[in-house]
Amino acid sequence: MNKTVNQKAWFLVLPVVALVAFNAIIPLMTVVNYSVQESFGDNAFFWSGVMWFEQILRSSRFHDALGRQLFFTCMILLIEVPLGVMIALSMPRKGGWVPVCLILMALPLLIPWNVVGAMWNIFALPDIGLLGRTLNHLGFDYNFTRQPEDAWFTLILMDVWHWTSLVVLLAYAGLVSIPDAYYQAAKIDGAGAWAIFRHIQLPKMKRVLTIAVLLRFMDSFNVYTELSVLTGGGPGNSTTLLSIDLVKIALGQFDLGPAAAMSLIYFLIILLLSWVFYSLMMRNEEQ
Amino acid sequence: MAKIILDDLRHSYVANPVSDADWALKQLDIAWDDGGAYALLGPSGCGKTTLLNIISGLLRPTRGRVIFDGKDVTDLAPDQRHIAQVFQFPVVYDTMTVYDNLAFPLRNRGVAEAVVDTRVRTIADMLDLTATLDRRASGLTADGKQKISLGRGLVREDVNVIMFDEPLTVIDPHLKWQLRSKLKELHQRVGATMIYVTHDQTEALTFADQVVVMKDGEVVQIGTPVDLFERPQHVFVGHFIGSPGMNVLPCSVDNGQVRIGGCAIETANGAAWSAGAGSADRPGGLELGIRPEFIHFAEDGVPVTVTKVTDVGRFKIVSTRFEEHAIKLLVTDGQPIPTESAHLAFDRNQARVYENGWVVPAEAAA
Numbered sequence: 330m331n332k333t334v335n336q337k338a339w340f341l342v343l344p345v346v347a348l349v350a351f352n353a354i355i356p357l358m359t360v361v362n363y364s365v366q367e368s369f370g371d372n373a374f375f376w377s378g379v380m381w382f383e384q385i386l387r388s389s390r391f392h393d394a395l396g397r398q399l400f401f402t403c404m405i406l407l408i409e410v411p412l413g414v415m416i417a418l419s420m421p422r423k424g425g426w427v428p429v430c431l432i433l434m435a436l437p438l439l440i441p442w443n444v445v446g447a448m449w450n451i452f453a454l455p456d457i458g459l460l461g462r463t464l465n466h467l468g469f470d471y472n473f474t475r476q477p478e479d480a481w482f483t484l485i486l487m488d489v490w491h492w493t494s495l496v497v498l499l500a501y502a503g504l505v506s507i508p509d510a511y512y513q514a515a516k517i518d519g520a521g522a523w524a525i526f527r528h529i530q531l532p533k534m535k536r537v538l539t540i541a542v543l544l545r546f547m548d549s550f551n552v553y554t555e556l557s558v559l560t561g562g563g564p565g566n567s568t569t570l571l572s573i574d575l576v577k578i579a580l581g582q583f584d585l586g587p588a589a590a591m592s593l594i595y596f597l598i599i600l601l602l603s604w605v606f607y608s609l610m611m612r613n614e615e616q
Numbered sequence: 617m618a619k620i621i622l623d624d625l626r627h628s629y630v631a632n633p634v635s636d637a638d639w640a641l642k643q644l645d646i647a648w649d650d651g652g653a654y655a656l657l658g659p660s661g662c663g664k665t666t667l668l669n670i671i672s673g674l675l676r677p678t679r680g681r682v683i684f685d686g687k688d689v690t691d692l693a694p695d696q697r698h699i700a701q702v703f704q705f706p707v708v709y710d711t712m713t714v715y716d717n718l719a720f721p722l723r724n725r726g727v728a729e730a731v732v733d734t735r736v737r738t739i740a741d742m743l744d745l746t747a748t749l750d751r752r753a754s755g756l757t758a759d760g761k762q763k764i765s766l767g768r769g770l771v772r773e774d775v776n777v778i779m780f781d782e783p784l785t786v787i788d789p790h791l792k793w794q795l796r797s798k799l800k801e802l803h804q805r806v807g808a809t810m811i812y813v814t815h816d817q818t819e820a821l822t823f824a825d826q827v828v829v830m831k832d833g834e835v836v837q838i839g840t841p842v843d844l845f846e847r848p849q850h851v852f853v854g855h856f857i858g859s860p861g862m863n864v865l866p867c868s869v870d871n872g873q874v875r876i877g878g879c880a881i882e883t884a885n886g887a888a889w890s891a892g893a894g895s896a897d898r899p900g901g902l903e904l905g906i907r908p909e910f911i912h913f914a915e916d917g918v919p920v921t922v923t924k925v926t927d928v929g930r931f932k933i934v935s936t937r938f939e940e941h942a943i944k945l946l947v948t949d950g951q952p953i954p955t956e957s958a959h960l961a962f963d964r965n966q967a968r969v970y971e972n973g974w975v976v977p978a979e980a981a982a
Contacts, residue, residue, distance in 0.1 A: 510705060514703060517699065529709065
């Protein structure tokens with residue numbers, strides 16, 4: 330068959346190219362621009378090559394922040410995914426309670442992120458907050474503004490409260506799409522609850538769970554708003570994750586070069602890890 | 617293997633059924649012999665699947681009992697009844713291999729691995745699945761998956777009854793026939809009682825020794841395919857089975873003489889009706905039913921106009937009009953078809969009078 334060669338079709342792509350250029354490529358290039366230059370006052374810039382990248386990659390400050398970031402991400406994934414699946418499994422699949430449960434689950438997702446931070450900050454204050462006072466009343470020496478462990482505990486608790494719903498909703502969507510016949514067949518085959526979960530529910534939820542893990546992974550790496558309102562990275566640097574550290578360098582110290590270099594490294598880490606995650610999960614799928 | 621008795625069974629999805637419409641199943645009494653092949657035939661929503669789920673134990677009937685071999689199993693769970701069911705859409709455990717799928721029901725019951733292996737290989741052989749045993753079940757075609765669901769039922773040696781819920785719905789047309797004959801063959805080989813639910817008359821009539829025709833939650837007739845064709849007990853059976861279905865024409869009976877419009881018709885049971893019931897002014901409609909196969913063109917008889925001829929291969933379907941009634945008949949290829957007005961003769965033995973839908977008994981109780 331003869332195909333007509335018509336290069337005019339490329340013009341149809343132009344609007345998208347323009348859109349992507351304005352919302353991604355151009356802003357990103359300004360960051361790339363800063364990352365390879367040394368800036369002085371009066372907008373004077375000098376070429377500095379990969380100096381900032383080397384500096385960031387060698388700095389223990391970046392290593393520590395990255396370490397804390399990975400710890401945070403691992404913790405919330407380990408808690409939120411199994412917890413979300415468990416909640417989704419225990420939700421009713423039919424009847425009048427379904428909308429009630431769905432709305433209850435969606436509520437935390439609807440609250441503005443800085444409000445979530447402020448809410449938990451007040452909730453956890455040791456002297457007047459409900460959580461803080463109760464814990465102290467029960468004999469725990471709890472003070473998230475002074476003790477790093479307490480700050481971490483509060484931070485993870487807040488994130489779990491805020492984001493488990495997302496996993497629940499996605500897992501639930503996967504669950505309700507399983508036809509009744511599967512459960513009936515499993516009953517006839519004499520399968521127990523664990524076998525049903527392992528061989529029917531989990532495989533059917535796999536796709537949505539992949540999305541859930543990916544979303545939670547990316548979001549947790551980008552977490553900023555709630556965290557900055559809750560602890561601001563403190564006490565000390567104990568909860569300073571990558572995003573907080575980046576803002577400190579860029580806006581606190583106004584070190585544009587290192588900040589730009591760090592943004593790019595930060596971005597590449599997320600991109601790389603997401604890609605690894607995704608291809609690992611998809612490879613399983615294809616087998 | 618078991619004899620299945622459904623005793624005074626009723627089911628409603630409504631908590632407190634009041635009216636007739638609340639009942640998904642009305643009053644059923646059926647006895648099924650061990651080792652028989654049965655079909656439940658009826659239009660969508662007639663209660664076939666409900667009945668099937670009651671037999672398998674997925675549903676508990678509102679009233680009545682289910683008895684397997686004299687044992688009341690109404691309150692037993694599906695896995696305790698030793699039944700197998702093949703669903704409309706193939707159910708396979710995607711992450712497992714074909715082998716593991718077939719072994720699943722046995723492993724769940726703690727059967728020794730050596731026995732599992734023998735059984736799985738026997739059944740795989742029976743279903744032509746041996747070549748695919750090590751493949752992932754999710755990669756198979758719809759008919760392969762449906763064979764796996766069937767295989768999961770067959771591996772268990774204690775299966776009382778195998779049930780099929782419209783199992784060929786998602787199968788490609790050219791494979792339907794193949795799978796259907798496979799089922800028939802398996803039935804002869806395994807000897808288990810099989811119940812096959814379908815709304816497709818061809819599937820029901822080719823598969824079953826006995827067909828149960830259902831309508832609106834009621835059984836209208838139980839019989840062999842020949843019974844259903846030659847002796848429909850209800851106009852619904854006549855109309856639903858057969859292609860095209862039975863002609864149903866409003867009629868009157870006067871002193872044993874059946875008439876459609878002004879035309880007298882000889883019937884098998886018209887005389888019995890008037891003898892038994894006496895007057896023609898009883899409420900309820902009287903209808904005359906006759907299959908298109910038993911009508912012929914003749915010198916005299918019912919005067920009709922031919923309106924349409926449809927060629928369906930080995931014969932032609934001729935649509936005719938008599939007064940305001942449409943009458944269809946079959947004409948074998950090669951026979952002349954009058955172009956406009958003609959006369960029809962009805963086979964006396966195959967023309968029956970129905971009252972309120974039910975056939976009038978030929979020897980009426982006086």
